[in-house]
Amino acid sequence: MHDRSRLRNDPDFYIKAIARKRMAAPIELLLQLDAEWRAVRTALEADQAEMNRASRSIGALLGQGKKDEAETAKQKTAELKARIAVQEERARELESELRSLELSIPNVPHPSVPDGAGEQDNVQVRTFGEPPVFDFEPKPHWEIAEHLGIIDFAAGSKISGSGFIIYKGLGARLQRALIYFMLHEHTEKHGYTEIYPPYLVNRGSMTTTGQLPKFEEDLYVMERDDLFLIPTAEVPVTNLHRDDILDASQLPIRYAAFSGCFRREAGAAGKDTRGLLRVHQFDKVELVKIVAPETSYDEMESLTQDAESVLESLGLHFRTMEMCTAELSFSNTKQYDLEVWAPGVGKYLEVSSASNFEDFQARRGEIRYRPGPGEKPKYAHTLNASGVACPRLMAAILETYQRQDNSVFVPPPLQPFMGTDSISA
């Protein structure tokens, strides 16, 4: 959501900036309704002021026992009352239309974001390590995992449907090790506070972070209760401070949260159907920051590095890509994706997406802070990054550390949790 008065004063800025994202927004319509709304408000408030005066004087007359005069005064308010009712009704209609229009307008890209029309225009900002070299043909992770008996794809489909995974034995343990390792890195080394959030959230929470109202078809919905399964811990964690006015001394707030994540992946049918590349339920450690505006782009860099450090510690080759304008999401202004190399499938896999939302989510959720004593509250900036998503990370580990004899080396940071340095059949 954007600042209404900035939209009024400089609509062209928003129209052009949103066009850079290859999106469109009904800004003229919004401004037209806004102008009508303000006119109605002004007239309404004048009438309300008059009604307040009239009521007070009726009270005074009754206090003096002047019943007849009070009755006469009451009659006179009828017309005013009717006019107020009509204006209130119109104002309510306009407010609800304005609200839904505002919620449907995307955030604007930061000026530093490279212009582009698609994936091919993303910019590589750095890489870590080198693709591993094999003296045999590296296998995709689903072959490795099935051979080792650590993932049962068929059972997942039987129990729930395609895109649901059963991890078994050392596979399940590897999953647990990754979660433990990542949480440990972020809480002990990077100063994040651990949060364990609910998996079901209400409509208001989904609206704050931007999944609603536009992307309901991507979510699993519990209709009876009007609750939604979270697609990422970003949703409950960002909403921790919904409707709060934080003290400046509390900022920056840094949270690390493990959760399951649930995505319908509507519209992605047929894409990346094999193995762990695209699943309906997955585990992830998510990093969320709530910060003062002047620090948010610095915080975004350190946030991205905190996510990168997970991949570095595991010795995986990856690249950090800056998304071009067309590849940004609805809610963010700037985005880095971390793509880890998976030699078996021969592709870079997106395991993390770091975003700055500036005050876009904060406005939707009324997340504010007071810059100093006696100062007016301001909207905070919110950011998040995966730190990182488990299934594709596991795919990259299995494929990177596979050996010709079908065993898989366990990278050193995971060995204490795994109790072994090798997974073999």
Added chain:
RNA sequence: GGAGAGAUGGCAGAGUGGUCUAAUGCGGCGGUCUUGAAAACCGUUGGCCGACCUGUCGGCCCGGGGGUUCGAAUCCCUCUCUCUCCGCCA
């Protein structure tokens, strides 16, 4: 799931139809006193929106929404949440 009670400012807590423009206390902030601090005393104390003569005026906010009334924190309806008891349950 059943029965009951409740939701008021940063916190505690009064207010049951008309100077409520929300008492009082605590806390916070400023000041007086003091070498300094404490105590005492004095003052002060939120959010949102609109209008324009940009400093003032006006409107809204007592859990959310709707209603009754000239007038609602107060009465009615409804939703949400909290607490107590009962039932069920990992």
